[in-house]
Amino acid sequence: MTNTPKSPELRVIDHATCTFCGCVCDDIKLHTDGNRVHKAERACVLGKAWFLNHTAERAYPDAIVDGREASLDEAIEVAAELLYQADMPLIYGLSNTTCEAQRECVALADAISGIVDSHTSL
Amino acid sequence: MGGKVTCTLGEVKNRADFIVYWGGNPAECHPRHFTKYTIMQKSRFLPRGRKDRTMVLVDIRETKSVKAADIFLQVRPGKDFELITVLRAMIKDQPVDDSAIAEIGLQRSDLEDLVARMKRAKFGVMFFGMGLSMTRGKHMNSAALLTLAAEMNAFTKFVAMPMRGHGNVTGADVVMRWQTGYPFGVSYHRGYPRYNPGEFSTVDVLVRGDTDCVFVLGADPGATMPQPAIEHLKRVPTIVLDPHVTHTSRLANVHITTAPAGIAAAGTAYRMDEIALPLRPAIDSPYPSDFEVVRRIHEAIRQKPDWRVRSPWIERQLDAAH
Ligand code: SF4
Numbered sequence: 001m002t003n004t005p006k007s008p009e010l011r012v013i014d015h016a017t018c019t020f021c022g023c024v025c026d027d028i029k030l031h032t033d034g035n036r037v038h039k040a041e042r043a044c045v046l047g048k049a050w051f052l053n054h055t056a057e058r059a060y061p062d063a064i065v066d067g068r069e070a071s072l073d074e075a076i077e078v079a080a081e082l083l084y085q086a087d088m089p090l091i092y093g094l095s096n097t098t099c100e101a102q103r104e105c106v107a108l109a110d111a112i113s114g115i116v117d118s119h120t121s122l
Numbered sequence: 123m124g125g126k127v128t129c130t131l132g133e134v135k136n137r138a139d140f141i142v143y144w145g146g147n148p149a150e151c152h153p154r155h156f157t158k159y160t161i162m163q164k165s166r167f168l169p170r171g172r173k174d175r176t177m178v179l180v181d182i183r184e185t186k187s188v189k190a191a192d193i194f195l196q197v198r199p200g201k202d203f204e205l206i207t208v209l210r211a212m213i214k215d216q217p218v219d220d221s222a223i224a225e226i227g228l229q230r231s232d233l234e235d236l237v238a239r240m241k242r243a244k245f246g247v248m249f250f251g252m253g254l255s256m257t258r259g260k261h262m263n264s265a266a267l268l269t270l271a272a273e274m275n276a277f278t279k280f281v282a283m284p285m286r287g288h289g290n291v292t293g294a295d296v297v298m299r300w301q302t303g304y305p306f307g308v309s310y311h312r313g314y315p316r317y318n319p320g321e322f323s324t325v326d327v328l329v330r331g332d333t334d335c336v337f338v339l340g341a342d343p344g345a346t347m348p349q350p351a352i353e354h355l356k357r358v359p360t361i362v363l364d365p366h367v368t369h370t371s372r373l374a375n376v377h378i379t380t381a382p383a384g385i386a387a388a389g390t391a392y393r394m395d396e397i398a399l400p401l402r403p404a405i406d407s408p409y410p411s412d413f414e415v416v417r418r419i420h421e422a423i424r425q426k427p428d429w430r431v432r433s434p435w436i437e438r439q440l441d442a443a444h
Contacts, residue, residue: 016402019384021152022286022394023159032404037385044153054385056405060367064377072378072410079337079376080422082359086335088311092324093341094294096382098389098401101412102290102297105339106308108420113310113430115333118294119287119341120306121323122256 009033018043019096020050089114127272129247129281130395131159137167137279140243144180144267145202146251146285149187155249155285156190167244176239180205181253195236198227200258206266210273212237246271246280255284261319286394289340290383293392313432328354339363339412340383344370363412378415381407389413 013030018040029041030051040051063075070078083089091109094102095118109116134141141160148155156162164171179191182199197205205226211218212233223230240246248271255264267282274280286292295305302308304317307324320326324343327333328351335358344352345368352373360374365386371377381387386407390398432440 013402013404016404017384017391017399019289019391019401021288022292023152023154024290024391024393024399025154025158026393026399030402030404034404034406037404046153051385051404054365054382054405056386056407058408060379062379062409064367064371064374066375072415075376075378076415076418076422079361079378080419080426082335082361082375083337083419084423084426086333086359088333089335089337090324090327090333091337091339092343093339094297095291095340096289097340097412098290098383098387098391099293099297099398100389101339101383101416102294103301104413104416104420105337106298106301108337108416108423109308110310111420111423111430113313114337115307115309115311115322115324115327116298116302117308117322117324117327118298118306119291120295121319122325122346 010038016040018047018050020046083108083112083114086112086114091116093118095119126268126283127275127281128283128395130397131283131393132397133245134247134283135159135163136165137245138247139168139174140176140178140239140246142178142180142246142248143187143191143285144248144250145182145253145255145257146249147181147185147187147253148249148251148285149185149190151251151287152285160247160249161190176243178236178239193236195228195232198225201226202254202257202263203259203266206263206270208233209237210266210270213240213270213274213277240274240280241277243278243280246274246278248280248282249285250282251285252287283395290391292394292396293390293398296392296396296398313430313436325351328352331357334358336360337363338370338374339416342368342370344368344373363415365409379409380412380415381405381409383412387411387413 016028016030017026018028028043031039036055037051040048061069062072063070089112091105161175161177168174177191178193180195188194271280271282299305302315307319307322308315309322331354356373361376362371362374363378363380365382384401386403386405388403389401
């Protein structure tokens with residue numbers, strides 16, 4: 001399951017995990033060519049739609065800053081400056097993401113003396 | 123587990139002979155819950171699978187999940203807390219007024235039957251959804267149901283578990299509990315974590331206009347929040363990380379496209395019973411992961427002079443460390 005660069009070669013990923021709903025089924029068999037998933041065995045209708053709707057296509061710009069396309073580096077700089085300047089920054093969401101990113105968000109909240117909150121509070 | 127009387131879905135699958143779904147519609151929202159974890163599974167202790175299990179559905183209206191249930195209790199909207207309280211009295215053989223039962227919209231015989239079945243069960247589990255935790259009473263309802271589960275243990279084994287929705291919300295609770303000691307709504311303004319839902323929960327912060335910069339990741343508040351909250355989002359600088367350009371991205375100053383977690387980005391996610399599972403990405407995305415971007419933003423901020431307020435004690439600790 002190495003992250004080979006884009007190749008039309010079909011690979012099968014056994015025991016893939018679906019994170020669309022709280023069941024987090026970890027028995028999904030994915031048939032993929034690296035660009036898109038062709039088949040998601042054992043997934044339910046929601047899970048199938050979730051896997052089949054994402055592609056490796058560059059559908060959006062890397063970043064958008066004030067309405068214009070920007071590079072990732074620039075966007076990161078602007079984001080860091082905005083958060084740094086803020087007196088009461090708020091970090092919100094954290095549901096459709098990994099625990100690794102969530103941990104980093106908590107560290108970020110600590111570094112900027114902000115609030116960190118998730119979907120749970122809704 | 124945050125003090126919940128709960129268990130893993132593996133235990134439910136192997137042992138639960140009495141399953142209650144309260145305020146949720148698993149048939150449509152968690153399609154594989156029945157087949158993978160609850161009523162349809164055969165196990166060593168429940169060899170006949172569905173036949174060995176009883177399923178009860180409690181909801182305010184008939185949903186697709188009714189078909190799967192043995193017993194359906196239609197409770198009057200907003201009366202979940204009352205029903206839980208009546209059940210808590212009935213399991214202890216305390217007198218319950220007819221008017222209290224009428225108010226809920228159910229028959230006394232239904233409730234007596236339910237209580238008898240609950241006590242007869244070898245292993246009971248109550249799954250509760252947003253129909254319970256997001257309607258009148260909110261977290262008080264969840265707390266009451268968890269108390270009912272705890273009290274049932276005077277008679278038999280009983281547990282409760284929230285039916286968590288989208289993605290990795292469970293992971294957010296777990297990670298925040300691990301890092302800050304609290305599950306959500308945490309403020310670092312004083313340099314240490316403080317928890318106060320209502321004060322530090324996002325909708326309240328936004329509606330009061332208490333924040334001057336918002337960083338959004340793995341959510342789309344621009345599509346789901348009440349209008350006054352969205353109005354404030356428009357007023358302040360907002361940064362969004364998402365695999366798609368979302369409603370929130372459109373009113374944000376900065377949008378950064380990231381790889382979708384679990385499909386193109388690796389990492390860990392938590393199942394609703396707080397079991398950590400590895401993600402195995404299948405697509406080679408041209409975009410970086412959320413983790414990578416947050417880490418780089420954090421790194422860029424660390425390069426700037428630190429202005430945080432610190433207590434003299436922390437100053438001394440830092441001096442000693444250097
Ligand atoms: S496959 Fe279906 S039931 Fe399983 S996690 Fe995905 S959406 Fe939920």
